[in-house]
Amino acid sequence: MSGARPRNFALLASLTVAVVFVASFLVGFILLPQTQQNARGGWWQAMCRAAGFVQSGPLDTRIAPPALSSVVVPTALTQTGTPEQIGRGATLSLRCTMCHGAAGLSAADSPNLAGQYADVVYKQLRDYQQGARANVVMTTLASTLSEQNIVELSYFYAYLPRAGTHAALRDAPALVRVGDPMRNIAPCGSCHSDRSRKAGAPWLNGEPSAYVEKQLQAFHSQARRNDVNADMRNVAQHLKPEEISALANYYAGLAP
């Protein structure tokens, strides 16, 4: 414990740390911000930017106070749109899918738009444009839409099939919702549902449970063989008897 000139060690350690700090400060606050592509102003402004100070003031996210609605819904919206209008609406809707979902069903607690009446979507979008309804996201997005765009979007969402509620989706058996990948069972819902349908796949909601059960058993035992590409036989051969009964009961219990 002799400790030759301990004071110098303390000074040395502090100086080393200070040098590292000053060097990284010079690079991080002076050199790098000045070499950035979007660098504006002199070194002082570059330094402020690097420190995180907002230069131009915060973006104006305030929305004008709501005015009274003055939307007049075109009578054409009481009818369905042409395939061209619906198709253009589908393209336009790609801006909406982040919140309202790819099929108009939201996973983000935004409203579901699938199957919404055309006049409703039209009126709300126009209200956002005119300030009768205010929302930071919707007001901004709606502001660039033309009258034609809004009509097409309204037709598109009215055209999309409505879905069951989230609660109904949650309560469906796992085999219906997600299947059982490890047993090579595809979800029933991927072909037999109101959200997606495969050609030739029947509507099952409300079918008698005894009938559905018997047909699944027939696919299971290969007694029934008229399914396209043996899709149903492939699925049913892995189903256990109690799963077949449960599925039959589930579909029988749904509103037709």
Place this chain on the structure above:
Amino acid sequence: MYSARRLVLAHFWAAFIVFFVAIVFGEWQMFVRSPWHAWIDIPEHYYRSVTGHGTALAYVFPTLIAMGFGYSISETSLKRPLLGLKWAWIAFWLLMIGAAMAVGAVATGSASVLYTFYPPLIASPFYYLGVVLVVVGSWIWVALMALNLHAWRKEHPGHAVPLAMYANVAGAFLWAWTAVGAALEILVQILPVALGLRHTIDAGLARVLFSWTLHAIVYFWLMPAYIAFYTIVPRAIGGRLYSDTMARLSFALFLVFAMPIGIHHLFADPQVGSGFKFIHTVFTGMVAVPTLLTVFTICASVEIAARLRGGRGLVGWLKALPWENPAMLAPALSFVMLGLGGAGGLINMSYQLDSTIHNTQWITGHFHLIFAGAIVIMYFVIAYDLWPHLTGRALISHGAMRLQLWLWFIGMIIMTLPWHLAGLIGMPRRMAYFDYSNAAIAPEAWTVMAGVVGGALVVLSGALFLLILLRGQRAPVGSLPEYRYSVALHPDAPVPKILNTFAVWVALMIALTVVNYGMPIGELLTLKTAVPAISVAR
């Protein structure tokens, strides 16, 4: 033997039981997300499990190990009974009550916010109060460590503090200061919202405050492992510690550089200025210095042991090492994982490279490799080394210990390396399920399956570890020599005063915190940005 024996045993048993339950949940998480299991029906169950796993293994387990090991170091290195034994028991029970509160809140589903809290998510107040109790308990330990060192110094004026105690107190001081960030976040920001007094929260400020704790906490976990590298391994394999000075310098540098670097967790955060992100990158680079010093010193110490045992040649001495000794095998495996994990860490801390792996499974792979791999494997060594002295009974099953360490190492490698790859090909972290039928996601499926296999080996290793300790508790009572720490190559070399005290290092730690965190926190305080809180409590 020593008076804190029961206390240390209580800490270790509590720690390892919590540890084992939590890794079983970890394995379950890997399994339900793998293609071997259908999509999880209720994703909330997954997040509940992740929160429990993280809370138990990030807060409760390493804190108990650091505390138990710390009490043991205080008695065995200072060679005097622990002062404040009663307070130590109070701290232990505070920790137990806190852990029970936090885990209880998680188990009932009212705290599925993950262990990093993630405001604006708000859990039941019991969860946060539980975490606060864990921290308060650990602060009592910090005070006791400082108190015991102070008492020893008074009795031994002018003497060099034993290395183990110097490192132990460095770890305690680091933890005391680093816990302040998360404590401020919980007490000032989160609890008022959780108690219903406020309804909005500044999530950006919360993230900055948490980052204050988030990175240095890793070094708090790491301290016991590094203490074992320096003070247990050379002695256990019959060598000498190459340099006592280098060891002290490493621990002092951890104190300085571990703390003011947390903003490298916030590279994607728009509310923090890029200049500060760069400075934190540089200081994160600096924290590699004590780790590299350690790798060098320990390798040199091990070489001394090999040459003392007759090893020759440039690399031929490696064969002369006592590989059958768990205390030799574990640090070697630990260094492999530390090397791989450290290389990955250099990518995480680089402002630009981070953007490729930010919030992907790469990160999960990284911290499992470093903490669960390199660090926890040394916790096993600490337990194996201390157990005979705690129980008075010998641990003789060296074969089982080696098997346990190998299983842990192989399991960790099989689990974490594919995780890194999964991150590189774009798999995000914190996902409850994956749609492997999606052609873009299908190539990631095998990485999760590898995780299940690796995780199974890890759980097996954990079970074997508990069995070995249990068998040790039942072995016949024997007589043991006094517990010793490594002796330095030049044991009488003078210790510079600066490496025998903490004042300069603590001052530097606080000063760097002020310059590296002061302005980012000040800016957010004046901006007053806040978002509505989202309660997950039921």
